Amino acid sequence: xxxQLYSIWRIFFPxxxxxxxxxxxxxxxxKSSYLLLAPYFILFTIFTxxxxxxxxxxxxxxxxxxNVPEFIGLSNYKALFLNDEIFLLAIKNxxxxxVITGPIGYFLCFILAWFINDLPKPVRTFMTLVxxxxxxxxxxxxxxQYIFSDDQYGLVNSFLMTFANIGIIDDPxxxxxxxxxxxxxxxIVQFWLSLGAGFLAFMAGFKVVDKTLYEAGAxxxxxxxxxxxxxxxxxxxxxxLLFGAVMQISSSFAVGQISISLAGFPSTNYAxxxxxxxxxxxxxxxxxxxxxxxxxxxxxxVMLLVNKVIQSxxxxxxx
Amino acid sequence: MKSTVKxxxxxxxxxxxxxxxxxxxxxxxxxxxxxxxxxLLGSFMALPxxxxxxxxxxxxxxxFIFPPRFTVQNPTVKNFKLIGQLAGSLWVPFxxxxxxxxxxSFAGTLGNVLISSMxxxxxxxxxxVGKKVLFKLVTLxxxxxxxxxxxxxxxxxxxxxxxxxxxALILPTIASSMGLFLMKQFMEQLNNSLLEAARIDGMNEFQxxxxxxxxxxxxxxxxQIIFAFQGVWSMTGGNYIYREDLKLFPTALSQIQSGGxxxxxxxxxxxxxxxxxxxxxxxxxxxxxxxxxxxxxxKE
Numbered sequence: 325x326x327x328q329l330y331s332i333w334r335i336f337f338p339x340x341x342x343x344x345x346x347x348x349x350x351x352x353x354x355k356s357s358y359l360l361l362a363p364y365f366i367l368f369t370i371f372t373x374x375x376x377x378x379x380x381x382x383x384x385x386x387x388x389x390x391n392v393p394e395f396i397g398l399s400n401y402k403a404l405f406l407n408d409e410i411f412l413l414a415i416k417n418x419x420x421x422x423v424i425t426g427p428i429g430y431f432l433c434f435i436l437a438w439f440i441n442d443l444p445k446p447v448r449t450f451m452t453l454v455x456x457x458x459x460x461x462x463x464x465x466x467x468x469q470y471i472f473s474d475d476q477y478g479l480v481n482s483f484l485m486t487f488a489n490i491g492i493i494d495d496p497x498x499x500x501x502x503x504x505x506x507x508x509x510x511x512i513v514q515f516w517l518s519l520g521a522g523f524l525a526f527m528a529g530f531k532v533v534d535k536t537l538y539e540a541g542a543x544x545x546x547x548x549x550x551x552x553x554x555x556x557x558x559x560x561x562x563x564x565l566l567f568g569a570v571m572q573i574s575s576s577f578a579v580g581q582i583s584i585s586l587a588g589f590p591s592t593n594y595a596x597x598x599x600x601x602x603x604x605x606x607x608x609x610x611x612x613x614x615x616x617x618x619x620x621x622x623x624x625x626v627m628l629l630v631n632k633v634i635q636s637x638x639x640x641x642x643x
Numbered sequence: 644m645k646s647t648v649k650x651x652x653x654x655x656x657x658x659x660x661x662x663x664x665x666x667x668x669x670x671x672x673x674x675x676x677x678x679x680x681x682x683l684l685g686s687f688m689a690l691p692x693x694x695x696x697x698x699x700x701x702x703x704x705x706x707f708i709f710p711p712r713f714t715v716q717n718p719t720v721k722n723f724k725l726i727g728q729l730a731g732s733l734w735v736p737f738x739x740x741x742x743x744x745x746x747x748s749f750a751g752t753l754g755n756v757l758i759s760s761m762x763x764x765x766x767x768x769x770x771x772v773g774k775k776v777l778f779k780l781v782t783l784x785x786x787x788x789x790x791x792x793x794x795x796x797x798x799x800x801x802x803x804x805x806x807x808x809x810x811a812l813i814l815p816t817i818a819s820s821m822g823l824f825l826m827k828q829f830m831e832q833l834n835n836s837l838l839e840a841a842r843i844d845g846m847n848e849f850q851x852x853x854x855x856x857x858x859x860x861x862x863x864x865x866x867q868i869i870f871a872f873q874g875v876w877s878m879t880g881g882n883y884i885y886r887e888d889l890k891l892f893p894t895a896l897s898q899i900q901s902g903g904x905x906x907x908x909x910x911x912x913x914x915x916x917x918x919x920x921x922x923x924x925x926x927x928x929x930x931x932x933x934x935x936x937x938x939x940x941x942k943e
Contacts, residue, residue: 335775347772354771356848364762365777367818370803372784375795382798389801432684439681442669449929453922454689460925461918462877462893466900467695470907479694482710516691521821521870521936528936549673563940570785570941578789600790607794608882616794627786635941 376624383618388611400618410594411619414602417507418577418623421598422630424511426576429518433568436519437526438553452527459520465513465582472499472509472586500587503595510596513582520575522568529564533557562638569634577627580604599623698911699723706907722912729899729909735888737895744876744892747809751816752871756864759823760830764852766823767830768838778827782941784820797882811883812891816875822867828938829863830856862931869928873921893917
């Protein structure tokens with residue numbers, strides 16, 4: 325802790341080993357650097373940093389966009405955790421999404437990238453495109469409406485009903501409206517959407533791994549492709565793995581749009597309600613911005629925390 | 644090693660040996676297992692994509708048969724024609740939506756590439772106070788690409804009075820952190836001596852950036868183009884734009900799609916149309932994407 329604080333301190337006040345310039349002189353000397361940085365960081369501040377702090381600040385207020393925000397202390401947070409059962413349900417669902425689709429989606433990205441890495445180039449390009457297509461298109465996931473359709477015209481229902489001429493089920497399952505099935509159906513859709521930028525980074529990572537290492541490894545007793553993957557490839561792909569983890573956290577905690585589009589809003593008995601749909605509920609529907617910001621702040625903190633934990637695990641494990 | 648196959652001196656036996664060497668640590672059983680897994684996972688990924696293409700070519704009567712078929716019997720382009728017809732009945736001319744989308748995608752993508760590479764250059768190659776903090780912020784903000792800060796961003800935009808303008812769509816795209824992140828990681832591998840030589844020749848940092856750095860990082864900006872474009876193109880803008888004549892192409896398509904179950908075929912056709920521009924761009928830039936993503940790692 326002390327060391328970390330010290331290193332943060334040192335970022336702002338670097339040790340004056342090489343130069344005897346004061347801080348101001350150093351800043352003045354790199355004037356052109358700051359000029360190049362300025363346009364981006366002004367926009368970045370307005371559209372990313374200020375919103376984050378605005379969310380934190382407004383979470384302590386009552387704000388309906390019309391009146392001036394009114395400071396109400398921790399009331400929003402108290403209400404969230406003590407009186408808002410739907411929020412607790414949203415947390416539960418978000419955690420289910422994150423815990424299931426996060427790691428498995430990450431694994432799916434990795435294993436598919438690994439599989440198609442061995443294929444010849446035209447086939448590999450084609451496969452990459454097919455796997456990446458769900459992320460490439462904005463709303464292709466709407467096709468799942470027809471796959472998991474409520475009536476017997478849906479692919480899954482008709483398959484289950486006509487299976488082996490008798491069928492496993494008699495009546496069509498209402499995949500997206502029955503609270504028993506909606507989470508399962510949405511998790512499957514989320515898996516299908518999980519091959520994004522992380523997948524591309526893994527694909528590229530496999531290509532830059534030092535190939536001579538494999539021959540050396542074979543001499544040293546690496547016997548099959550799994551040993552090769554674990555002992556030789558993974559340690560070299562640490563950076564891509566970290567990047568993929570960030571991308572995976574960012575998508576698996578922010579499940580919301582697909583729930584609204586496929587299961588409707590609100591979903592039956594809030595069975596598919598997530599933190600993101602809770603923000604949508606209070607922000608876009610009820611206009612209780614303070615409350616919505618409190619929800620957003622909690623989600624932001626959870627994501628930062630999970631990111632911190634995963635990064636330190638991946639760094640320590642050395643891959 | 645590939646070229647040895649063409650070598651006329653090489654006997655077939657030698658070629659077999661080389662071939663075996665290429666397949667180091669690859670057993671037949673393992674190949675079969677991998678093939679099986681790839682078939683399983685691959686069809687899970689690919690079948691919905693194929694199905695949405697098939698749906699687009701199905702005539703109305705084939706969409707509602709029981710049991711539903713995965714294939715199409717009498718393919719038709721009627722659905723695509725219907726998009727045009729329905730588009731004509733919209734309140735705002737269809738071309739207006741298309742113009743909005745193309746304009747916003749173009750401006751946002753161009754701005755993003757230019758402004759974030761301008762920022763990436765000093766982050767990658769200069770040494771200055773606060774560099775680590777700034778880059779750390781960008782890396783952390785990669786976490787929030789999923790829309791978590793959309794609501795507070797909306798509040799900030801209301802205060803700036805840019806809701807219901809093109810700016811509300813263009814500026815956040817320019818400020819997205821993914822492009823800067825990829826660009827910075829890619830620029831780090833540029834040769835320092837080249838930049839040093841330019842400095843000795845009397846170029847200032849802006850000239851170096853435009854004349855030396857930018858031409859060298861072409862793969863990175865091609866990659867950035869696809870990421871930025873893909874983001875803007877699929878954006879509905881629903882949260883930031885309420886004026887009908889400023890809404891984007893996907894909004895028009897979703898209005899067509901919202902016609903309910905009777906428009907299932909048209910909806911599929913519309914999604915397919917939406918997918919064409921990013922797919923074309925992806926295919927053109929995919930080798931650059933691979934080159935760039937190889938440097939995309941996070942260094943602790």
